[in-house]
Amino acid sequence: MSSSKSSILVSPPAALLELQPSQDRDMVLATITWNKLTVVAKDSKGETKELLKGVSGFLEPSRMLAIMGPSGCGKTTLLNTLAGRQPKSVGVTGQILLNGHTSFLGYGKAAYVTQDEMMVGTLTVREYLTYTALLRLPSTWSYEEKMVRVLEVLDVLGLLDASNTFIGNWFLKGISGGQKRRLAIACELLTHPTMMFLDEPTSGLDAASAFFVMDAVSKLAKQGRTIVTVIHQPSSEVFELFDQLCLLSTGRLVYFGDASDALSLFEEAGLPCPMLRNPTDHFLHVINEDFKEADSEDHVHKVIHTFNQRRLVEVEKQVALLSTVGAPYVGNENKASFMYQVYVLTKRTFENNTRNIGVFWLRLGMYIMLCIMIGTIYLRLGYSWKDSYSRTAMMFFIAAFLTFMAIAGFPAFAEDLAVFQRERMNGYYGVATFAIANTLASAPFLFLISILSSVTVYWLVNLNSNGDRFPYFFINLYTSLTVVESMMMAMAAIVPHYLMGIAGGAGVLGMYMLVCGFFQPVGQLPAPVWRYPMHYIAFHSYTFGGFMQNEFSGTEGWGCACYSQTGGCPPPYNASNLCTISGQEVLDYWVSGAGTLNKWVDIGIQWGMVIIYRSMFFGLLKLYEFLQQQA
Numbered sequence: 001m002s003s004s005k006s007s008i009l010v011s012p013p014a015a016l017l018e019l020q021p022s023q024d025r026d027m028v029l030a031t032i033t034w035n036k037l038t039v040v041a042k043d044s045k046g047e048t049k050e051l052l053k054g055v056s057g058f059l060e061p062s063r064m065l066a067i068m069g070p071s072g073c074g075k076t077t078l079l080n081t082l083a084g085r086q087p088k089s090v091g092v093t094g095q096i097l098l099n100g101h102t103s104f105l106g107y108g109k110a111a112y113v114t115q116d117e118m119m120v121g122t123l124t125v126r127e128y129l130t131y132t133a134l135l136r137l138p139s140t141w142s143y144e145e146k147m148v149r150v151l152e153v154l155d156v157l158g159l160l161d162a163s164n165t166f167i168g169n170w171f172l173k174g175i176s177g178g179q180k181r182r183l184a185i186a187c188e189l190l191t192h193p194t195m196m197f198l199d200e201p202t203s204g205l206d207a208a209s210a211f212f213v214m215d216a217v218s219k220l221a222k223q224g225r226t227i228v229t230v231i232h233q234p235s236s237e238v239f240e241l242f243d244q245l246c247l248l249s250t251g252r253l254v255y256f257g258d259a260s261d262a263l264s265l266f267e268e269a270g271l272p273c274p275m276l277r278n279p280t281d282h283f284l285h286v287i288n289e290d291f292k293e294a295d296s297e298d299h300v301h302k303v304i305h306t307f308n309q310r311r312l313v314e315v316e317k318q319v320a321l322l323s324t325v326g327a328p329y330v331g332n333e334n335k336a337s338f339m340y341q342v343y344v345l346t347k348r349t350f351e352n353n354t355r356n357i358g359v360f361w362l363r364l365g366m367y368i369m370l371c372i373m374i375g376t377i378y379l380r381l382g383y384s385w386k387d388s389y390s391r392t393a394m395m396f397f398i399a400a401f402l403t404f405m406a407i408a409g410f411p412a413f414a415e416d417l418a419v420f421q422r423e424r425m426n427g428y429y430g431v432a433t434f435a436i437a438n439t440l441a442s443a444p445f446l447f448l449i450s451i452l453s454s455v456t457v458y459w460l461v462n463l464n465s466n467g468d469r470f471p472y473f474f475i476n477l478y479t480s481l482t483v484v485e486s487m488m489m490a491m492a493a494i495v496p497h498y499l500m501g502i503a504g505g506a507g508v509l510g511m512y513m514l515v516c517g518f519f520q521p522v523g524q525l526p527a528p529v530w531r532y533p534m535h536y537i538a539f540h541s542y543t544f545g546g547f548m549q550n551e552f553s554g555t556e557g558w559g560c561a562c563y564s565q566t567g568g569c570p571p572p573y574n575a576s577n578l579c580t581i582s583g584q585e586v587l588d589y590w591v592s593g594a595g596t597l598n599k600w601v602d603i604g605i606q607w608g609m610v611i612i613y614r615s616m617f618f619g620l621l622k623l624y625e626f627l628q629q630q631a
């Protein structure tokens with residue numbers, strides 16, 4: 001951000017945790033209940049497997065629930081189910097109510113921090129948190145008020161010393177895994193959320209850091225928040241911070257109730273915690289069935305039996321009591337305006353593109369080197385028949401392979417898409433905001449690649465420079481690169497994995513090259529599929545046709561092919577009076593189908609493709625959201 005605005009971040013305010021905006025005081029508190037929750041999924045063999053088996057529980061405001069159990073017991077499954085984040089392929093039965101109403105917590109209604117957080121690695125901790133605040137906090141707040149909130153959460157989560165350190169990626173050394181986890185929590189604390197879901201927030205943290213992070217979260221709960229967290233094996237100090245405990249073993253409910261009462265249940269089951277042992281270590285040791293010890297199943301059975309006999313009835317009573325209908329839960333609402341979000345996200349994306357050498361700078365170097373090679377291989381072409389052929393081959397190479405290189409940026413875009421998906425699920429901004437911001441942020445870099453490539457190759461090859469020929473060459477190259485970027489965006493929405501996306505994009509581009517009319521005249525292409533519709537939906541047909549029209553239309557004096565034949569050209573032409581043909585005759589030989597259109601019409605059709613591909617990207621993501629809501 002600008003230096004004039006960042007000066008407010010120099011020193012922390014006197015009372016960091018006292019900053020409570022009016023909407024926090026007026027918020028609707030959240031009470032969540034779940035009754036006989038069963039989750040079923042299919043394994044790789046197509047067989048169904050119960051991940052959760054009739055689990056019940058509840059959580060009131062100002063309390064923090066810890067979900068614990070051995071690995072694979074269903075902790076994250078329960079968390080995702082309560083948060084409404086299970087995929088449609090997973091079957092969920094049972095009832096989840098929020099203030100007595102059917103629960104839907106998608107897209108920012110509740111804060112959610114996952115184990116694997118994707119962030120913009122080229123930004124510093126403070127920059128990323130600042131952009132997040134600008135995207136999420138109300139437009140009615142001043143910039144200075146938002147920066148105070150940023151500083152507040154940096155201090156609360158112990159990130160002030162790391163605030164000017166890059167988050168880090170494949171070429172930038174960044175913050176540690178523990179600091180990254182704290183930053184993910186900080187992004188959610190910016191809005192002082194009413195409800196929070198945390199998936200192993202202490203993963204990768206040392207004991208002291210884990211305590212301070214969970215202590216900060218516990219204080220947030222005491223302010224009226226409802227917080228659910230999965231935690232693997234907390235220290236005794238961290239365990240004392242939890243109000244309620246849910247213990248799971250192979251999808252079954254082993255214990256639910258006050259965290260402080262769990263030890264007494266194990267004592268009642270005849271499995272007391274040994275002296276000087278961390279209670280959480282004891283719980284997990286007793287209920288772990290993975291290693292098939294002789295008495296492990298018996299221990300689990302004892303604890304479950306004791307819980308069902310002495311605690312379950314009270315849990316069911318509380319679930320019924322707290323399931324009465326109350327004020328509808330509203331949750332977090334992003335109150336930044338749409339246009340302001342587009343501006344902020346465009347600025348953030350542009351800054352990321354500028355710093356990430358793998359997005360455009362590496363490609364720019366590749367383009368310049370390749371254009372120098374093209375320019376020197378086709379150096380100063382003349383006007384003979386062979387030279388007209390060389391010009392045609394060179395322009396096909398520009399249309400086909402310079403655009404093909406655009407897929408090199410797909411891995412970086414796949415990272416951006418992963419960041420978008422996390423931020424979208426937490427309600428940072430919408431699909432339209434991301435699509436528009438990505439388009440605007442990439443435009444200057446594509447412009448730079450196009451103009452430098454055009455300048456490098458155009459006069460080395462000695463292409464037609466009369467009138468609007470050079471501007472058109474540059475505009476056509478810029479347009480075709482934008483089409484490829486848009487196509488790869490649509491591909492990413494279909495195949496988000498970057499290796500499969502690159503393979504899929506390369507396959508589509510390869511097919512487009514084959515049917516554009518250079519390798520095989522359009523009239524010779526089989527009419528079903530390859531001529532109609534493939535030739536006409538391939539953008540190469542219009543890019544190549546536009547380059548050819550730009551070079552040859554309205555020109556004269558191109559050498560005849562017969563000049564190279566034995567005996568030369570027929571009378572009255574001879575070696576000193578060569579026969580020539582017009583540029584239109586060259587076009588008639590090389591170009592047919594879509595390539596016969598006016599060159600500016602070719603540009604218009606390609607921009608239409610840009611709109612179609614980006615609309616496909618938008619539509620596919622909105623469809624995915626719709627399917628998630630129907631799950």
